[in-house]
Amino acid sequence: MHITRYTDYSLRVLIYLAVNKDEHSNISSIATSYGISKNHLMKIVQQLNISGYLLAxxxxxxxxxxxRPPHEINIGSLVRKMEKKDKLLECFGENNQCVITPSCQLKHIFAEAQESFYSTLDNYCLSDLIGDNKQHELGQLLAVKAM
Amino acid sequence: MHITRYTDYSLRVLIYLAVNKDEHSNISSIATSYGISKNHLMKIVQQLNISGYLLAxxxxxxxxxxxRPPHEINIGSLVRKMEKKDKLLECFGENNQCVITPSCQLKHIFAEAQESFYSTLDNYCLSDLIGDNKQHELGQLLAVKAM
DNA sequence: CTTAAGATGTAAAATAAATACATCTTAAGT
DNA sequence: ACTTAAGATGTATTTATTTTACATCTTAAG
Structure with a gap:
């Protein structure tokens, strides 16, 4: 079971912004703090921008x-937006070749399981990832700013 | 969100065997019926063998x-066995590079979400995928036997 | 001893994801 | 106006993972 780095990074961007909410943030600093590709991050930020999470x-x-304030940013909703919907099993995608699909129940039970996954994430928002007690620690860990 | 073909195919093997439970099955026939690689399937069957699902x-x-009878083969338990556990996010794996991991809550909430996913699959067993009404249909769809 | 099945290890190909590169657009400050 | 520092966008390359192919071995029936 796998979630892309793309989605992982989108969560890290939001965490970064929530932790440094009073400071002036930019993509280069975030890329440097996490040690990841700035160009990849740009595309992620671009999608977060279009989706109304941030202002670029x-x-x-x-x-x-x-x-938006961190307590209004729901994690389930975010992950649903970032992840592709047609990857869970072959039969979820466009050019499904599985011959039993017309009579197969797998698709239904996996769709239900996927929904359980997202429902659990729906119980959390960005502020739950920070909390008063973690904000300072996270700030320290991210403090390797770009020059 | 993604599950490998490897796991997908393992489910298809079990469905095949449950549908054709009275017949003599072999890997070549299954590979031909689904139109997939026999060699890949062999490794999957091998793991199913070691895990006690079938006798080769x-x-x-x-x-x-x-x-085992199909009503004793649990889907959640199977998928847990077939999927790697360290792939959900970067921080689940061996050489995690994410700097915030020590203070980050993502790992916990994603672990909980993953558990919800599997718990839903735990509610189903192989016989639910066949059912009396689907057995014949599935048999037809799989009937392209190897020579 | 032949034949048809699975077992196993390695190599290659295909796919998907991540990263790099190049160029463009925008707006502040001088 | 010009420079500079930011994001926007499109394409290409690289890397990682997954799937498939190939080669050889083992097993057991007839």
């Missing part, structure tokens, strides 16, 4: 910031 | 058959 400002002194 | 008999007139 171009130009000098630009950057990104959350536009 | 070598030699002429050999083949494979279920050694």
């Amino acid at each position: 400002t171009r130009g000098k002194n630009g950057g990104i910031k959350l536009i | 008999t070598r030699g002429k007139n050999g083949g494979i058959k279920l050694i």
